[in-house]
Amino acid sequence: MENRDTLPRDAQSILELAARSMFELFANASEGMMLVDRTARVVWINDQYKRFLPALGFDREEDFVGHPVSRVVQNTQMHQVLETGKPILIDLLTNRAGTFVVSRIPLRDAAGQVIGALGIVLFDHAETTLQPLIEKFSLLQRDLDEARRELATQRLRQTGQRQSKYTFASFIGLSPAAVEVKRQARRAAQSSSPVLLLGETGTGKELLAHAIHAASNRVAGPFISVNIAAVPDTLLEAEFFGFVPGAFTGADRKGREGKFRLAHGGTLFLDEIGDMPLALQSKLLRALQEGEIEPLGSNTLIPFDVRVIAATSRDLTRLVRDGGFREDLFYRLNVLPIRVPPLRERRADIAALLEALGEDVALRSGMPPPELSIDALALLEAQPWRGNIRELRNVLEQAAMRSDSTRIEVQQLEAVLRESGARSLTAVLPVGVEVAVPDPGAALLRPLAVQVAELERKAIHAALTAHKGNKAAAAKMLGMARATLYARL
Ligand SMILES: Nc1ncnc2c1ncn2[C@@H]1O[C@H](COP(=O)(O)OP(=O)(O)OP(=O)(O)O)[C@@H](O)[C@H]1O
Ligand SMILES: [Mg+2]
Secondary structure, three states: OOOHHHOOHHHHHHHHHHHHHHHHHHHHHOOEEEEEEOOOEEEEEOHHHHOOHHHHOOOOHHHOOOOEHHHHOOOOOHHHHHHHOOOEEEEEEEEOOEEEEEEEEEEEOOOOOEEEEEEEEEEOOHHHHOHHHHHHHHHHHHHHHHHHHHHHHHHHHHHOOOOOOOOHHHOOOOOHHHHHHHHHHHHHHOOOOOEEEEOOOOOOHHHHHHHHHHHOOOOOOOEEEEEHHHOOHHHHHHHHHEEOOOOOOOOOOOOEEOHHHHOOOOEEEEEOHHHOOHHHHHHHHHHHHHOEEOOEOOOOOEEOOOEEEEEEOOOHHHHHHOOOOOHHHHHHHOOEEEEOOOHHHOHHHHHHHHHHHHHHHHHHHOOOOOEEOHHHHHHHHOOOOOOHHHHHHHHHHHHHHHOOOOEEOHHHHHHHHHHOOOOOOHHHOOOOOOOOOOOHHHHHHOOHHHHHHHHHHHHHHHHHHHOOOOHHHHHHHHOOOHHHHHHHO
């Protein structure tokens, strides 16, 4: 083709015709075709290709076309073709939709510049058409995966890191709201884009973050979490990016790897992202954009390959509006937002949750699991549960401790609820459930520690309300360290 300009005119048009009919031939004879532009974004797929979308996890064409190919097709090699300008004429591609024989061809403009690439699925169900070859291939692949996993576990053991402790099975709930949140999270697990978990305290954000990691193809990699609210502002940067020996006074003489580096090849969970100081937000944004970090005190950039899951119980959009959170960082993290519903929006799950929590409580206490009377269950189902599942668990645990038998009655629950926070029950109680009016004198007869704890809880709550949930400001007002406040929460 190099000497195309020197060809006679009719030869040139024959060549163009040939190119066009080749394209049509492939378009019809192949199982599907896709075009990406020079930035590796999918710009077109043909009708045959559309059949694969559901298997790749997409219901709508617009969720696929227009997006970076690496985000929508797992294990794609299209960028390699764009980078090298060389075709990959025959290759096997395995992803969640199956194993395919594919061909990838760079497209050049008249000046010879690569302007995109064409991907052709020559056979689908390669599993059956190329059975013997594939068998060998997948055997090798499995061995490789196993070896990688083994290595990763060994490394984790050595470095004392923990892998995810929950899977989707740990997330109890069959209510529509619970099913929906699990569906979204499962879907997010298939992609490598950032996930943003939004929900009140105790709704299961951390649990879901673990589950997403465990269901993703990074499962063999580490799951590393940083609780931003629990780390003092001044230490956060070192926590994220690490530091070299002697980077600052008081620094470890050995230097330390940051969480970004530790999470390399796995998932980094940024918990309480809404509490991140503004100065660090810009640095985080830069790191996410560049895919590189610069440890404190060093001049070298270190690349990382990390999937980010962020979570917050704060109203991030409002924080952005009020200038407390960078808008550009918000959009960077908000690629796959998942709203985790509060317990009061899925009361139907309370019974099942109590059962699971009860078994867990029993396991720890060595006693048989608690049993709730029907009234007791109704009372629990009627609570506002501002602390969500964590609060539900505490109440159950305390009621079980109070009860002499395994059975928990309304009276014991009322007592626990009364002490665990002064909230109005009547507003949410269904008809037929009666609650005794708390005896004001009873408060004075309780142990001092309980009363002090209650006072503390109220003060924290008031401070948080006064500062619209901003933990840093609340801690300041109360004259306590943010980490202490967090521990109390
Ligand atoms: N759907 C669920 N099924 C079973 N247990 C759950 C569920 N959701 C949450 N839990 C349990 O409730 C507790 C709180 O959950 P988790 O720590 O994930 O909440 P969170 O949203 O991260 O809260 P916070 O904002 O306070 O950090 C954990 O012990 C968790 O195992
Ligand atoms: Mg959490």
